[in-house]
Amino acid sequence: MAAFFAMATAGSVLFLTFLLLQIFRSRKAPAALPNGSLWQVPLLGETLQFLNPHKSNNIGGFLQRQCSRYGKVFRSHLFGCPTIVSCDLELNTFVLQNEEKYFQSSYPKPIHDVLGKLSMMLVSGSLHKKLRSVTVGFINASRLDFISSIDSLSAKFVASLRNKNQLLFFKEAKELTFYLMVKVLLSMEAEDPLPKQFFKEFQTFMKGFVSLPINIPGNAYSKAVKARKSISLALKDMIKERENSIDVAKEKVDFLDQLIKNASLNDDERVSLLLDLLLAGYETTSGLMALIVYFLAQSPASYQKLREEHEAIRKQGDRMDWEAYKKMEFTYHVINEGLRCGNLVKFVHRKAIKDVKFKDYMIPEGWQVLPIISATHLDPCLHKYPFEFNPWRWEDTSTVKKVNPFGGGLRVCPGSDLGKLEIAIFLHHFVLNFRWKLLGDDCPMLYPYLDFKKGLPLQVERIKD
């Protein structure tokens, strides 16, 4: 009897082992595909875990877990597609540098409905090239206009705080950067009624852009699609009006004038370019401004050093110009460190357009690829004490090669220098006039877009000269 039991038990164990091996074998990935979870929720995959909000100066629980289980490159199922997720600097750089050769921008379909199908982030090939060259040409040619506009708007902002000792900084930063874009792109002043209306609609637009992308009447997503239509119509009307009154002898031309003069563009492309720059130009810069103000509040040594730099610049003359900007060495370090620690953009969307072999990995054609920019910024193998805000680390010139906050390759952010310029000039005014403290425990979060739940409340104290 005992022998029978022993045999039966041994038989069962053998049978179970055989069964498990079969299951394991049938689920084993094809050769060289990166490892990843075997069991996925149908359609959704691991999207909800991936999108779970977390503090912006870490990579979030999902990426931490997957990287420790499978390594810096793993496979998953996200946004409805089989996906390779990369937290590896080399692979990220390879993906970004090989746009159009092996990879292509590929944002989920609902984003197309909000941004519009002609948005620069979504189009590829010759259309992308054309739209991008218009943008880059404008940004390069209008650096000086940006300097004088951000200088006067920042001075106004500082003056507006004369009788205040508390403010919601993120909210103020959004207004400041939005009115700057409206001024430089469309020659409109913050006091005009239309920009105020636009600002409201852009807020709705942004909320929907980052919400659950299902079009149910009245929800954030459907409101965003509606807001986009309404802004587009208003911009189309502006184009018509300006076309009828265009002054060919006018010396100073804004972006709208340039778009109208450019015969290779149609009206839909003009509207889309305006929308792209308005949205990208204010949402990102205001986020970075808030991040830097947040980090400086907690780093008295950085604040002090920054103030000394700007005091020295002020002593050399009142005017804020290109020469003054070039002297802001420590300011650049602060901005770069804010980008690295704050992680304004967590990841970008790409798709493999052919089978790609990179090192030991195989990325099959048609798979989505997500380079996680923030992961390399916070990688302890690349940065010493990565979670510490330390602008001095940028004195080591090799640091710049270990980050890519503005993406890379053919799609590297065309507004990167402009965003830095805006922030440097804003900081000049802010640090020369104020000390500040954080009120409460608001901190930067990635939803995955950057936000401060409470709007970043600050207590400010004016510095007497």
Ligand code: HEM
């Ligand atoms: C200041 C902080 C900013 C950050 C961190 C940032 C980040 C990025 C990133 C990571 C991309 C690449 C997206 C991709 O590869 O799919 C990008 C693209 C883009 N950015 Fe920025 N950006 C910033 C400011 C700006 C500003 C100020 C403007 C415009 C005035 C701007 C306009 C654009 C546009 C038009 C694209 C699309 C480029 C293309 O697809 O060719 N950005 N940005």
